[in-house]
Amino acid sequence: MADYPYPRTNTQLISELNLQRHPEGGYYAETDRAKENVTSPYANGAERAVSTTIYYLLTEETPSGVIHKNKSRTMHVLQEGRVRYTLISPGKEGGSAKVEYVTLGTNAAKGEVRQLMVEGDVWKMSAIPQEDLGKDDPEHVGCLITEVVTPGFHWEDHVFLTPDGLKQLFENDPAAADKVKQFSPFVKS
Template identity: 35%
Template sequence: MSATQHPDLTPIKPSFTPPSSSSSEEEESPSVSFTIKVLSLAQHIEGGYYAVTHVNPTTIPSPYPQSPLSQRTIDLVGGLAPDFDPAVRRLSTTIYYFLTPNRPLGSFHRNRSRIIHTLHSGRGRYVLIHPDGRIESFVVGPNIQKGEKLQWVVEGGSWKASFLLPDVEGETSSDGLLISETVVPGFEYADHEFLSRERLSEILPEEKAKALEWLVKH
C-alpha cells in the first residue's frame, strides 16, 4: 500500500502511563478530580471517563442489522438495556468524554454511526483505521496555528483510538482532554465493537500492527 495509507507512526507513542492497578478518581490530581466531580463523570469501558449529556427523544427506523455488532461488547457492559428496541435508533446522543493522566487511553473501537467530536480543553492524539485500511492520525487541541483540531468527525465503520498529550507541547503535565461526542444515529452498545489484536493483524501489515497494538483493549 502507498505511504499515504500507512504514514509514519513514530508520533504514536504514549505520553502518560496509567498505574498498574485499576486507577480511580481518588488517584487523579485535584484539578482532574474536580472536573470529574462537577461533570458527574464515570469510568468508560473504552478508557477515560464519560457522562451522557443529551438523548434526543426522536426515534427513527434503525438503518442497521438487528443483531449486535459485537457480542464481546455486549458481555462487557452486562447486556443490552431492557428497553432496547433493535428496530429503532434515537436521532442522536451526546456525551462528555474525558481522558486523564491515570486513564489516558481510549482503546481502538468502531461504531456503526458517525461521531462528531468537539474540543473543550486539553490536547490528545487520535488514530483512525479506515475501512479501506488507510491510517490517519492527528492532534486535537487549541493550537490551530499548528494544525490542532477543534472539531473532527469519525465516520461509522472506522476504527478509532485516542490518547492524552501534555497540555503544552514539550512539557509533561495535563489537566486532561475534555471533549463532547455526538453520535448520529444515537449511540447503542449494539452498534459498538472493540478491535482485537487478531483483527488488527489481519487489516494492517505486521510492522504497523505491532506499532499500534498498545492501543488495543486487552
Template identity: 50%
Template sequence: MSTTTPLSNSQLIASLGLIKHPEGGYFVETDRQPDEVPTPFVDGKPPRSLATSIYYLLTHDDPNGVIHMNKSVTYHVLHHGRAEYTLIHPTSPPRIEKVVMGEDVSKGETRLLLVGTGVWKMSKLLPVDLAMGDKNTTGCLITEVVVPGFHWEDHQFLTMDGLTDLFKDSPNAEQHMDMLAPFVRKY
C-alpha cells in the first residue's frame, strides 16, 4: 500500500516543467518522433512528425480549455483526476457528445479517449470536483498523443463566427450557442 502524498498542482507543474497552454491549462511536449510522414492535410506543406505527445493539466485555478480542433487524431490517456470533454462531431447538424475521463468505469468514465480528425473539442474540470475538492490538488492530468504529430498549421481555435456558422442549421442552435459560447477563445 502506497503512502505517497499526492503532489500539489504547483508541485506537479514545477516537477513536469509545465507552462501555460494557449488552449487553457498547462502543458509540456514530452516527445516528438524524429521520423516524418507527408502531411495528409495540405499538399506541398512540410512533412509532419510521425507522432508527438504532451502532458496536459487542468487545475482548480485554470479549470477549462477552449474549443479547438486538430486535423490529426488525438489519443487522451488519463493519469489522475477527472475532466469532462465536450466533442462536436462534424455531422449535419453537428452532434455534441460529452465524455468524462476518470477512473470510475461503473459511471461511464473512461481512461482513454480517442478524438478523430476534424472533431471540435474542449475539456473542463467537473463543477462537483471544483466545489468539493482541495483547491491545491484538484486537477486532471492526461497525456495527449497526436498522430501525425502536432503542428500549429493543423490546429484551429473556434471563433464566435465559426460557432454561429457551425450551428446555423441546427434545430437547437440557440441552446448550443448558449452552452458553448463561454468556451470560445476570446481574442
C-alpha cells in the first residue's frame, strides 16, 4: 500500500475516467477543449483553443513518462498519489542547462506541492518516486494529475527530447557525460 492516500485502484481510475495509453507513457483522457480560439504567442501566431484539460495517470506498470516540452504553459494539479517532476531549462548565453526536481504530493513539510506551473520550452518528465515503487499492492501506487494547457495543447507545439537534443542541452556542462547517461533512458530514440 502507498504511503499516501490512494483510495481508488489504478484499474478503477483507468476504467472510470476512460483513460487511454499516452504516447509519453502512462494514461490520459482529454476532459475539456475550449470552443473559443486565440492567437498563440507561443506557436508563431497560430490559432489554438483558449485552454485544454486532461487527466494524466502514472502507475507502477507505467511509472514514468519521457522527456518532452510544450510551447504553451502547463499547470499540473495533483488529484491523487505522488509524482516527481524533472524540469530542465536550457542554458542561457552558452551556459549549462539547469535541472530542478519538484514533487507533487500532499506533504508540504517535505516540500511537496499540489500545483506546478511549467512554462513553455522547459523540458519535463514525470515519474513516480523510486521509494514509492515495489510496494505490496501496485494497484494503490501511482499518481493522477490534471493538466491545464494555455493556450490549448496541439501536437504541433509538442516535442520529445531526442538523444542528439539531450547532448546539445548539456554540451557546455562539465558533467555532460554523467547527465546524458542519467537522462538517456527517458528520451525518444
